[in-house]
Amino acid sequence: MTLVQDGQSTRGSSAKLIARVASALLVFALAGCNGGTVDKHALKRDAEKVGSLATEGELMANDVSKGASTKYFVRVHAKELSGAAADFEDSLAKRPTSPGIASDVRKLSKLAGKVSRELEQLHLHPTDRNVATSLKQPLLDDADAADKLAK
Amino acid sequence: MKIFQIALGILAAIGGFVDIGDLVFNVSAGATFGYQLLWVIVIGVVGIIVYSEMCGRVATVSGKAVFDAVRERLGFRTGLAALVSAQVVNLMTLTAEIGGVAICLQLLSALPYRLLILLAGIVLAIVVWTTSFDWIERVFGYGGLCLLVFAVAAVKLHPSWSAVAHGFVPHVPTQSPVLYAYFAVGLLGAAMTPYEVYFYSSGAVEEQWGPKDLGLNKANAMIGYGLGGFLSLALMIVGGALFLPKGIEPEFLGSIALTAQVPLGQIGLLLALVGILFAVGGAAIDTMFSGAYNLAQFLGWEWGRYRSNSGAPRFTATWLVLLVLGLGLVMTGIDPVQLTEYAVIFSSVALPLTYIPILLVANDRSYMRQYVNGRLANTLGLFYLVVIVVVALAAVPLLILTNAGQN
Numbered sequence: 001m002t003l004v005q006d007g008q009s010t011r012g013s014s015a016k017l018i019a020r021v022a023s024a025l026l027v028f029a030l031a032g033c034n035g036g037t038v039d040k041h042a043l044k045r046d047a048e049k050v051g052s053l054a055t056e057g058e059l060m061a062n063d064v065s066k067g068a069s070t071k072y073f074v075r076v077h078a079k080e081l082s083g084a085a086a087d088f089e090d091s092l093a094k095r096p097t098s099p100g101i102a103s104d105v106r107k108l109s110k111l112a113g114k115v116s117r118e119l120e121q122l123h124l125h126p127t128d129r130n131v132a133t134s135l136k137q138p139l140l141d142d143a144d145a146a147d148k149l150a151k
Numbered sequence: 152m153k154i155f156q157i158a159l160g161i162l163a164a165i166g167g168f169v170d171i172g173d174l175v176f177n178v179s180a181g182a183t184f185g186y187q188l189l190w191v192i193v194i195g196v197v198g199i200i201v202y203s204e205m206c207g208r209v210a211t212v213s214g215k216a217v218f219d220a221v222r223e224r225l226g227f228r229t230g231l232a233a234l235v236s237a238q239v240v241n242l243m244t245l246t247a248e249i250g251g252v253a254i255c256l257q258l259l260s261a262l263p264y265r266l267l268i269l270l271a272g273i274v275l276a277i278v279v280w281t282t283s284f285d286w287i288e289r290v291f292g293y294g295g296l297c298l299l300v301f302a303v304a305a306v307k308l309h310p311s312w313s314a315v316a317h318g319f320v321p322h323v324p325t326q327s328p329v330l331y332a333y334f335a336v337g338l339l340g341a342a343m344t345p346y347e348v349y350f351y352s353s354g355a356v357e358e359q360w361g362p363k364d365l366g367l368n369k370a371n372a373m374i375g376y377g378l379g380g381f382l383s384l385a386l387m388i389v390g391g392a393l394f395l396p397k398g399i400e401p402e403f404l405g406s407i408a409l410t411a412q413v414p415l416g417q418i419g420l421l422l423a424l425v426g427i428l429f430a431v432g433g434a435a436i437d438t439m440f441s442g443a444y445n446l447a448q449f450l451g452w453e454w455g456r457y458r459s460n461s462g463a464p465r466f467t468a469t470w471l472v473l474l475v476l477g478l479g480l481v482m483t484g485i486d487p488v489q490l491t492e493y494a495v496i497f498s499s500v501a502l503p504l505t506y507i508p509i510l511l512v513a514n515d516r517s518y519m520r521q522y523v524n525g526r527l528a529n530t531l532g533l534f535y536l537v538v539i540v541v542v543a544l545a546a547v548p549l550l551i552l553t554n555a556g557q558n
């Protein structure tokens with residue numbers, strides 16, 4: 001078999017492969033930057049994500065209200081969700097927007113802040129069924145509000 | 152005991168199929184497309200069974216693991232390119248898995264993340280240093296079986312079984328076909344991720360399988376990877392049943408555990424977290440060993456856990472260095488879930504460099520004697536080679552076009 005020859009013939013393609021991986025790594029690095037102008041599409045995506053965080057928070061609050069979760073899990077996961085919502089609040093408040101959607105973008109920023117604060121309550125009171133019960137409806141309302149902004 | 156003899160396949164599959172990135176990726180696929188991508192998992196599972204059986208057979212008959220074949224069949228320079236790409240992906244994945252272990256411990260204890268990273272690193276080092284290969288695969292492989300809780304959760308969430316059945320029929324959706332293709336490529340890449348076969352074939356040598364163990368090799372490949380695929384299916388179904396109707400986009404490991412908590416309560420949550428801990432810990436060991444196996448085999452060093460730590464000093468030093476590098480990287484605060492998703496896509500690019508040499512060696516009668524590939528193995532092997540090349544070519548463009556699945 002002449003398999004080493006096969007290996008020689010693939011040297012050029014391996015160099016291309018390395019170049020492709022390197023350019024993809026560059027894209028990877030650039031993708032980490034959460035900047036840029038918020039256009040309609042970005043507003044829709046961010047609203048969907050804020051709505052997702054609120055809905056997931058409601059799901060967790062519902063389980064806490066039934067005593068169906070654990071203290072440590074709720075404390076940690078609610079903090080993760082709260083932190084993600086706070087990131088949206090910050091970035092949407094600062095980023096430039098396309099004409100005509102500035103008001104919706106700022107609304108979404110405020111909504112993300114509200115979601116973040118509600119999830120923070122869950123983080124601070126991970127076993128308090130009353131707190132969890134009181135958070136369910138507001139989080140559902142937040143998800144609905146985000147859904148409207150996404151449309 | 153017979154049940155212990157399939158531990159290698161189970162650990163390789165659980166570590167490969169349901170590591171931190173796959174857990175999130177599978178549930179995300181379900182949350183985005185419901186059950187429409189189930190067929191891709193089936194294709195991926197059959198592919199990894201075909202190639203694992205092949206490389207296990209090569210290791211069993213010739214005593215040579217994957218990177219022995221890569222070096223011999225691709226020549227030094229192309230082999231070196233394969234080694235470098237494999238090691239980069241291994242290190243990315245190892246970093247993510249160490250982070251995953253720490254996240255899981257944090258969800259169980261609420262202790263500080265960085266402290267838990269250190270603890271995870273120390274425990275992994277002690278376990279690997281002091282424990283035999285057999286017991287590593289048993290503890291992490293069978294511990295990972297707690298993930299079966301997701302299969303129970305899938306049933307308890309009452310999915311539409313007719314929609315689930317429809318998901319096994321290959322099709323392309325009219326909405327978001329590019330995003331769909333991104334998930335399909337990611338799922339195939341994850342199912343056939345190269346470190347599974349590096350670990351599996353080297354494990355066959357570790358266990359000193361001989362030709363009499365060829366049946367065991369088949370059983371390991373089919374049962375182990377079949378189980379891994381079953382868990383992937385369950386994860387996609389819980390994503391489709393729980394998250395899709397509510398519009399939830401899971402991005403955290405905690406979100407995955409939530410899919411077991413909602414239908415099963417605390418016990419579901421705890422089983423899910425313990426299962427994830429063992430699966431992710433197993434994946435960390437898979438990748439750490441794979442990195443050491445690859446380098447040692449490529450450079451012709453003594454290797455293997457069946458030797459003492461001092462009996463294969465460069466192999467031992469390699470996995471220790473990889474562990475320290477992974478710890479250092481995850482300490483920088485890099486997001487383990489995102490990292491491993493990128494690792495899956497990048498490993499897709501390197502797939503042909505791993506699988507072509509296996510197919511070549513499995514057809515070489517001077518190595519394999521009467522155990523060369525039969526017609527079925529070659530037909531499937533060639534079919535999957537085409538699939539792998541398509542995946543390798545499509546992976547990076549789809550990553551860019553979909554902004555890593557975010558668009």
